[in-house]
Amino acid sequence: MEKALLxxxxxxxxxxxxxxxxxxxxxxxxxxxxxxxxxxPGTRSSSQWQAIHADIEAHLKKAIPVxxxxxxxxxxxxxxxxxxxSTAPALCVAACELVGGSRDQAMPAAAAxxxxxxxxxxxxxxxxxxxxxxxxxxxxPFGPNVELMTGxxxxxxxxxxxxxxxxxxxxxSGRVLRAIVEITRAVGSQGxxxxxYREVEYLLSRVQGSxxxxxxxADHVWAKKEGDLHACAAACGAILGGGTEEEIEGLRRYxxxxxxxxxxxxxxxxxxxxxxxxxxxxxxxxLARKALAGFDAGKVEAVASxxxxxxES
Amino acid sequence: MEKALLxxxxxxxxxxxxxxxxxxxxxxxxxxxxxxxxxxPGTRSSSQWQAIHADIEAHLKKAIPVxxxxxxxxxxxxxxxxxxxSTAPALCVAACELVGGSRDQAMPAAAAxxxxxxxxxxxxxxxxxxxxxxxxxxxxPFGPNVELMTGxxxxxxxxxxxxxxxxxxxxxSGRVLRAIVEITRAVGSQGxxxxxYREVEYLLSRVQGSxxxxxxxADHVWAKKEGDLHACAAACGAILGGGTEEEIEGLRRYxxxxxxxxxxxxxxxxxxxxxxxxxxxxxxxxLARKALAGFDAGKVEAVASxxxxxxES
Numbered sequence: 277m278e279k280a281l282l283x284x285x286x287x288x289x290x291x292x293x294x295x296x297x298x299x300x301x302x303x304x305x306x307x308x309x310x311x312x313x314x315x316x317p318g319t320r321s322s323s324q325w326q327a328i329h330a331d332i333e334a335h336l337k338k339a340i341p342v343x344x345x346x347x348x349x350x351x352x353x354x355x356x357x358x359x360x361x362s363t364a365p366a367l368c369v370a371a372c373e374l375v376g377g378s379r380d381q382a383m384p385a386a387a388a389x390x391x392x393x394x395x396x397x398x399x400x401x402x403x404x405x406x407x408x409x410x411x412x413x414x415x416x417p418f419g420p421n422v423e424l425m426t427g428x429x430x431x432x433x434x435x436x437x438x439x440x441x442x443x444x445x446x447x448x449s450g451r452v453l454r455a456i457v458e459i460t461r462a463v464g465s466q467g468x469x470x471x472x473y474r475e476v477e478y479l480l481s482r483v484q485g486s487x488x489x490x491x492x493x494a495d496h497v498w499a500k501k502e503g504d505l506h507a508c509a510a511a512c513g514a515i516l517g518g519g520t521e522e523e524i525e526g527l528r529r530y531x532x533x534x535x536x537x538x539x540x541x542x543x544x545x546x547x548x549x550x551x552x553x554x555x556x557x558x559x560x561x562x563l564a565r566k567a568l569a570g571f572d573a574g575k576v577e578a579v580a581s582x583x584x585x586x587x588e589s
Numbered sequence: 590m591e592k593a594l595l596x597x598x599x600x601x602x603x604x605x606x607x608x609x610x611x612x613x614x615x616x617x618x619x620x621x622x623x624x625x626x627x628x629x630p631g632t633r634s635s636s637q638w639q640a641i642h643a644d645i646e647a648h649l650k651k652a653i654p655v656x657x658x659x660x661x662x663x664x665x666x667x668x669x670x671x672x673x674x675s676t677a678p679a680l681c682v683a684a685c686e687l688v689g690g691s692r693d694q695a696m697p698a699a700a701a702x703x704x705x706x707x708x709x710x711x712x713x714x715x716x717x718x719x720x721x722x723x724x725x726x727x728x729x730p731f732g733p734n735v736e737l738m739t740g741x742x743x744x745x746x747x748x749x750x751x752x753x754x755x756x757x758x759x760x761x762s763g764r765v766l767r768a769i770v771e772i773t774r775a776v777g778s779q780g781x782x783x784x785x786y787r788e789v790e791y792l793l794s795r796v797q798g799s800x801x802x803x804x805x806x807a808d809h810v811w812a813k814k815e816g817d818l819h820a821c822a823a824a825c826g827a828i829l830g831g832g833t834e835e836e837i838e839g840l841r842r843y844x845x846x847x848x849x850x851x852x853x854x855x856x857x858x859x860x861x862x863x864x865x866x867x868x869x870x871x872x873x874x875x876l877a878r879k880a881l882a883g884f885d886a887g888k889v890e891a892v893a894s895x896x897x898x899x900x901e902s
Contacts, residue, residue: 341779347786348778348779348782348783348786349778352778392745395741396741399737399738399741402717402737403718404715404733404734404737405716405718405733406732406733406734407733407734419719420717420718420719420720421717421719421720421786421789422786424712424715424717424737425712425778425782425785425786426778426782427741428708428709428712428740428744428782428785429777429778429779429782429783430778431741431744431745432705432744432748432772432773432774432776432777432778433773433777433778435745435748435769435773436769436770436773436774436777439752439766439769439770439773440770442762442763442766444762444763444766449755449757449762449763449765449766450755450757450762452762452766453752453755453757453762453765453766456748456749456752456769457749457752457753459745460745460746460748460749460752461745461749463745464742464745464746464749465661465662465665465738465739465742465743465745465746466654466661466742469661469738469739469741469742470661470742472738472741473660473661473734473735473738476734
């Protein structure tokens with residue numbers, strides 16, 4: 277596995293190359309005209325993306341055992357489906373299909389991405405003595421002790437779903453192992469966890485009025501929490517679907533920009549989305565589409581349409 | 590992978606078959622004479638077990654990156670080595686060697702077991718609003734927010750170490766995937782996390798004076814937190830070392846009893862170890878040795894000696 281091709285390096289390389297600066301207030305070196313989205317043959321509508329989500333949820337519901345001990349499984353079920361939807365699992369499935377794989381091949385990785393991210397969301401919302409209430413309040417039907425441990429159980433469960441899909445006889449063990457490594461890196465201490473840490477810093481500094489620097493947040497929070505996660509999801513889909521190295525890396529770059537668009541539009545500054553100009557977001561979308569240049573034009577819209585479909589629940 | 594061969598079922602099957610009851614106050618159906626431990630050829634001394642631990646720690650120190658961001662890696666380094674030592678990682682290495690594997694083959698799994706368990710220990714010691722201080726106090730050089738997230742980063746890192754050791758060209762991908770599934774189950778919501786939950790119940794009930802039932806704790810806490818963990822460790826070592834299914838299951842049973850001995854002697858009731866009579870512990874050791882009956886008598890002491898060596902730091 278090539279460390280040099282990890283998401284954050286993709287980010288450094290590609291963003292620096294195009295000279296994009298994370299400041300919507302200043303003219304950017306890249307200021308493309310807004311791309312009008314026109315329905316094309318082979319595109320996916322919002323309802324088709326919803327259908328992918330429904331498939332992933334059905335897979336998860338089947339996978340989560342409902343046997344005893346309910347003391348553990350009820351909160352796991354709750355926290356798995358209470359987390360706000362991410363586009364990353366659906367992108368994983370779509371990337372797999374784009375390189376010629378089947379939906380089934382990507383489903384365990386999509387489910388793992390969903391459940392591991394849901395565990396991270398649960399831990400983000402844990403009340404801690406040294407973490408003031410800096411996020412919108414969420415319902416806590418279970419106590420902190422149960423939510424902590426449930427999250428702790430969900431992460432290995434996600435990896436179990438993926439590792440268990442490896443079939444030595446089917447010859448996919450190597451691909452599954454590679455996808456596991458991808459996900460461990462994207463969600464670990466140099467990935468999502470690091471973004472979460474920076475997000476607390478950012479939210480605290482905004483509460484205290486000491487800093488409100490969206491450029492910093494984009495680079496340290498959204499690039500980790502959304503960019504790298506979506507890059508990983510798309511790369512995993514391509515790996516599991518049997519894509520070439522070129523396809524895997526193209527989809528990884530695409531996924532990074534999809535994640536940045538998500539971070540900037542869905543979360544971009546905790547209710548201050550307006551701070552990101554449409555032009556900056558459209559620049560991101562343009563870069564995303566550019567990353568898909570090497571793919572069959574007739575099929576590419578099935579993946580590219582995620583940029584314009586609101587599929588968060 | 591066969592669900593029916595998981596640790597807890599091994600426990601149910603074997604313990605019920607021998608009619609052992611978890612009550613040191615009552616005569617047990619199995620009351621073997623105390624086994625005198627005599628140094629045998631091929632045995633491992635305490636210092637040799639220490640050497641295995643040192644190898645695992647060296648592997649971990651090399652594996653944990655010391656590059657930025659230090660804000661994440663310093664606490665990871667601290668929490669990885671601050672956790673009380675477990676015998677499970679060393680047992681994983683010894684089991685691998687017993688079936689003819691090399692130490693290197695087991696090292697990534699041993700390191701993963703160490704780091705994932707250390708993360709669980711860190712989360713056990715997190716101060717939570719609904720979890721009174723029911724454990725001996727530990728030093729918290731980092732705040733709860735950092736300790737929570739560091740633990741969250743350590744778990745995927747452990748799986749990364751193991752998944753990254755898979756070498757498709759070397760043909761071990763299937764074994765590595767199987768070991769990952771073993772570990773996810775042993776540490777997840779039906780394994781270690783479940784034991785942690787029950788332990789909180791148990792410790793709370795003791796603080797409140799409402800229950801002090803060691804039999805219950807053995808079955809619900811130590812069987813999960815130590816028995817199943819050691820069973821998994823030994824099975825993983827055997828899997829990675831290329832053991833037969835019979836060897837894997839024999840070592841799994843052995844590991845379970847090793848873990849129970851550890852639970853009963855090192856933790857057995859939070860300072861009330863005296864409640865477990867020597868006879869009960871010796872029964873466990875006898876069952877452990879019985880599980881090794883199918884192995885080469887000349888080599889078996891290298892694994893069996895863990896029963897009599899205190900290798901916690």
